[in-house]
Amino acid sequence: MSEQSDRGPLPIPLPPVGEGEVVSPAGDAKKIRIATCSLAGCFGCHMSLLDIDERLFGLIKLVEFDRTPLTDIKHCGPCDVGIVEGGVCNAENVHVLKEFRNTCKVLVAIGACAINGGVPAMRNNIDLWECFQEVYQYEGGLDGGQVPNDPELPLPFDKVHPIYEVVRVDYFLPGCPPSGDAIWKFLTDLLNGREPKLDYEMLHFD
Amino acid sequence: MSKTITIDGLTVPFREGQTIMDAALSAGVYIPHLCHNPEFKPHGSCKLCTVNVNGRNVASCTLPAVEGQQVLSDIAELNAERLALTQMLFVEGNHLCPACEKSGNCQLQAVAYYLGMMSPHYNHFYPQREADASHPDVMLDRNRCIYCELCVRASREVDGKNVFGLSGRGIKTILAVNSASGLLGDTDLAVTDKAVQVCPTGAILVKRRGFTVPIGQRVFDHLTIKDLQTGGGHE
């Protein structure tokens, strides 16, 4: 999965096994801690994660979830793996992304948006200033034609960027979204200490 | 006795006048390429087909085969560089596959799959490029153009029309069309033109065809570009 061969396998204490299986940690071995988030994305990758279906039960024996949309934990603790969906379109995305990078040993970009901006990056052809004017100041805008300026609102960037342009990323899992099978293959490779590798039909940009 | 070259140790025959690429394709040996199409005169711009001949890197689509050439193609170093070139093509344009009708039938994407491209690696240029929907039957989206000039060649050589050409220079190169307005709709392009059929990416698309074949059932969803272009892969 990584494009640099000099990076060693994931330092996760699991013995390698055959593809597609997950070996239960012996006895009370520590579970792998995973965090996930969606930045400028549609949560489709998260939905696809759920598409691994009944294999989730096997997975849950091996991993525990930290911050994810599933747990409602607000901030990451130290994690083994961080999985980030979506690109970076505003200041808040950067804060979340940096938190993931700082707390996760291995950072994975999942889905087209995290990898090249994806559909949100289609706005990169539109000047932000003109976009704001169109939305808030010209026809049908807010009262007084004002651009919302509440500090609670994340401030948008001029352009949407993939996450690897903001932090270092260890692995990429493309697809819009990647299929449940691709995610399963990727995770089982990773959890078993193998360099993740997708079969031809699992590698998709759409 | 026919003349031969070797490609990655395999003996490959060739006829006088054939390029290394011609010889390879005839023998079912795949060398990744995008700007080359056997129906047209070799162009040599994408450089994906670069091979090592007797120690020197050359574009296999333009170099004539010569008796005894020892060609290296499917080797790690060249494949890594082909991957890098493919990534360059992705970041210089706006290739957003999920929003592209050509996805699954796109050769740029297929080459990326073949080379195992997991990310575009380089920082994106996100250039401002024009899309042109002025033609009743054909859509031109310059965001996806890779300057292979197949449409230029097809329009000139097959259609006899010169609808397309390149203007600008360097990274500011643009695909121009043959009308004062700069609009495709004001050219004599017809939907049946060869120029419309040859685009390896989604830069030139026939309108109202986008999803007649659903995503997941398209050519490269199951078949590698290697298998497609060398006739292999069918059970």
Add this chain to the structure above:
Amino acid sequence: MQQFEFSDISRMLTPIFARHDVDASRLLQVLLEVQDACHFIPSEAIDQIAAHFDVPRVNVEGVAGFYSFLSTRPVGEYRILFSDNITDQMLGKDELMLYLCNKLWVEPGKVSEDGLVSVASTSCTGLCDQGPAALVNGWPLTNLDRNRLDLIAELIRSRKPVADWPPMLFEVADNIRRSDVLLGQPFEPGAAMRATLARGAKETLAEVDKSNLRGRGGAGFKTASKWSFCHAAIVEEEGSMICDVGGHPERYIVCNADEGEPGTFKDRVLLNSYADLVFEGMTVGARVVGASKGFLYLRGEYRYLLKQLESVLQKRREAGLLGDAILGRADFSFDIEIHLGAGAYICGEESALIESLEGRRGRPRNRPPFPVTHGYKGRPTVVDNVETFACVAKIAERGGAWFAAMGTAQSTGTKLLSISGDCATPGIYEYPFGVTVRQILADCGAREPYAVQVSGPSGTLISWKEFDRRIAFEDLPTAGAFMVFQRKRDMFQTARNFVHFFAHESCGFCTPCRVGTELQKKIMDKIASGHGTASDLEEMKSLGHILKTMSHCGLGSSAANPVLDTLEKFPDVYVRKLKALAFEPAFDLDGALETARKMTGRDDDWAHL
């Protein structure tokens, strides 16, 4: 945008068309004249030019879009282009350009609101020995300083035609500092031709062979071999090919005066003061390979030399040294046409030059076939450097052995160096090959020399540790540029300047060069802005490898040289600029919020990164 009526355009084009053949190879020349007349190429003119030459409109647009001196949008009536070579920058170009812009109320790269003036940068104009330099509507401005710019601003504001500006602004000195056999010995026009005709074509080729003359454009291909290949191509096809008038298949002699390598200006001097020598060398070449037509491809930056070069050609015709029956020989006709470039470094590459001669975008061709067999209009064509032809004339006159006795065994004769940068006496130096860098530095009064860029950005950067190296094909081959840098210079900025140059000049044909040069530029800018990391340096090395091994032509394959050389020889200049050894974002995070901050009026903590 200025609006032109169809009839206005017609009226403007009629005399221009009248000056040129209806041959599409004149397309670029016509576009240059239209640019002059309108300060851009109007869309209506493109239509009419396409109709006139019977070529597709999109092809005309493609040519207009390719060359820097042509523009499909209006530029100022006074168009000032500052030379952007590193030597100009070292002499204060950036500051001076801003100074002029402020005086004229115009932003760099933009046109003033009244359309009167535009100020921008252009690639090296070949005036590095008398910079900072600029071009105003094609005329060279030298030794620019605030006083001169005050005057220039005044002249522009008072709308004085450039032709009426004080001549001292346009003075271009030869600055010949050291002469040898090419520059120092008198040459009688016709002497080489008489010797050639007396000796015979074959025998003259033998003399050129004996001289061991190698091409002065930098690549160092043996001239006699090139000519032999061209000759062989003709012999091979004679009889089988359709013959042009005269009973021989047409073949061409082309003089490459597209001296675009930043820091090189020796051809400027040869053409200014030794044009007879150059034209005579071309005529010798024509006799040897049997050509009846020659071209001088003159870079657009040297357009100011056009008139005097035309008059040299005319004098030579009158003296029977050009035209029909040269020196009374009924079997020898040869004439030379001058073809202007329009701001494209790539046209110094011989096959791109030929494309440009044919009136097209300057895109290097696929080789083989090479120009010696399939060149201009598909015919055998010899393309040689200006200095090479000057050497040929001398060799024809004085013999190969005389020439071979100078220089070194592998690099015979002398070499013209264009010296600029941190030295007391920049200018032209002619040395026998084999001279050490140290000797040259002493002769030109280099101040605390620290590094020298030999043969321009595409050449080699050498550090002070290598000053005993020699100018020779076997050690430091060069097209002639020799830029001196003293210790206080930031070699990173030098490399960055060159990287910008290559990105600007890439023709865009092949992927590695089109995208790779731009990626190099972005990374160098990132490092310059203080956001570079060690991984950026690794990326540059990897890009360098791709450029070197995958590019279509020499531009791409040498475009990484400045970076790779500085990384190897002056790594500290990078390391000092790196922000962190780990990772830095690809773009300025806080800067990318600026639009939104302005739009919302926010300046709270969350509005910053």
